Amino acid sequence: MASLRESKKLATRRALSEAAARILLREGFEGLTISLVAKESGVSVRTFHNYFPSIDEALFQFCLDSIDKFLPVVESYPQGMTITEIFEDIAVKGLTDKDTEFGSIATLFQIQEHMNARSRFIPNHEDIHAVLQKFLGAFAKLYPKLSPAELGLYLQVGAAAIVWTAEELKRLKTSSPHQFARREDKEEFIRKTFTTLRAIT
Known part of the structure; x- marks a missing residue:
């Protein structure tokens, strides 16, 4: 069974990937930025990079x-x-x-x-x-x-x-x-x- 910390990390990872997908569908690649993904996920750009090296x-x-x-x-x-x-x-x-x-x-x-x-x-x-x-x-x-x-x-x-x-x-x-x-x-x-x-x- 996953610990609370692991569950939170998994939820953040999922939130970031889903935000990227939503923005892509809404704005296209031209409007898809790491800062926007981070903002919509409620985290910092640094946090994004802790989970993913790229969009x-x-x-x-x-x-x-x-x-x-x-x-x-x-x-x-x-x-x-x-x-x-x-x-x-x-x-x-x-x-x-x-x-x-x-x-x-x-x-x-x-x-x-x-x-x-x-x-x-x-x-x-x-x-x-x-x-x-x-x-x-x-x-x-x-x-x-x-x-x-x-x-x-x-x-x-x-x-x-x-x-x-x-x-x-x-x-x-x-x-x-x-x-x-x-x-x-x-x-x-x-x-x-x-x-x-x-x-x-």
Whole structure:
């Protein structure tokens, strides 16, 4: 059983990694700074550096913390659903409710997309691919007839569709704040996106 001190250190580490992820989604990399992460976490910049050598390492920690939580979610989908149907369900559940949006698989895909783009800046960046392999394994159980290459392509397309949908919703909401005021409006947009995806695949 972890001591009180260890529990507090773990909570601080998690708070910092989650703050980095939230700011990335809200501001993009241009607005993501160590000082802002520290401020939103209620600690000093020095404390941040006691836990992480860089912003990228904090984001990677967010991915690591999230992945194990989401694997059972993926494994809970019934056989018979297509991969596109699963990703559509993930998008609807993750992008329509403000209370659960950050803690969704959709958020994890968004962060991982950014992490892949910046992997060369991260020490031991090959660990990012090891994390992605866990997702491949979970989907491989649902689709045993697909080769690893086929499965990888499906997952890349599905994750990219979720990331694009999240960013487009954000852009449209900024340009027209009332356009997606209702959950139903966002869900309709998401389902149209995946209807288009099915048409071209």
